[in-house]
Amino acid sequence: MAYRKIYVRGLCYGCYQDDLVRVRLDQMQSEFVHPASQYNQYLFELYLTYLRRYRMSYDHLKPTLRLSQYLEQKPINTIGSWNDIYQLSRSFPLTRSPGSSVHNNGCAWMKMGYMLQELSVLGPRADEYQHRIHALLEDMDSNTANQIMVFAKLLKKSGRTDASINRYIHDLRSLSHWLSELDPPEILCLANQPSIECYFEFMRNCHTYATSVVTFRKSSTCPALTG
Numbered sequence: 092m093a094y095r096k097i098y099v100r101g102l103c104y105g106c107y108q109d110d111l112v113r114v115r116l117d118q119m120q121s122e123f124v125h126p127a128s129q130y131n132q133y134l135f136e137l138y139l140t141y142l143r144r145y146r147m148s149y150d151h152l153k154p155t156l157r158l159s160q161y162l163e164q165k166p167i168n169t170i171g172s173w174n175d176i177y178q179l180s181r182s183f184p185l186t187r188s189p190g191s192s193v194h195n196n197g198c199a200w201m202k203m204g205y206m207l208q209e210l211s212v213l214g215p216r217a218d219e220y221q222h223r224i225h226a227l228l229e230d231m232d233s234n235t236a237n238q239i240m241v242f243a244k245l246l247k248k249s250g251r252t253d254a255s256i257n258r259y260i261h262d263l264r265s266l267s268h269w270l271s272e273l274d275p276p277e278i279l280c281l282a283n284q285p286s287i288e289c290y291f292e293f294m295r296n297c298h299t300y301a302t303s304v305v306t307f308r309k310s311s312t313c314p315a316l317t318g
Contacts, residue, residue, distance in 0.1 A: 112147040123159045128166035135162055137206040154185040158199050173216050176204040220253035227260050231267055235279045
């Protein structure tokens, strides 16, 4: 609904690009003749169906090609939950722009998940997020788990999505487990500053420092975790 310059064939650049990408996707689909399983064929068709609902750009092509190659080599186990989708996304990322962490940047596996949810194969993501929150807290001490649940409610009240809340809790759980292995062990809500700084150094060595700093800097402002 925006005004755009007309470039070629009476189309703006966005629509012209969309046409070219659709032609290339048709070619990829016709060349996808040796999937590792019939289920892989089904997943690829679901993914393409999702893509064709929206305007496409050139950056859709590379992940689609990588996906087709992957599905020709490795049979995918039947997907029965959103957790299966997340595991596939972590083991073989298929984002439109490699390295981007913004909303998984159009992850191909997530697109399949949305199609499976639409077909009632998967339940709503929000329902599964609630289940995952409780699963993440199961092996933590009751006091820490209760404090994190208070924190999660504050995040929800502030407008955070269920996906964001899960990421916070996952990171806090990782920190809690790391603290419990210290000598002497420490509890998350009573951890001292040197221990937290040591944990960030550990994260830096694991190449996840930037994400962890942002996460825990935000967490440190929450009364539920700072007392």
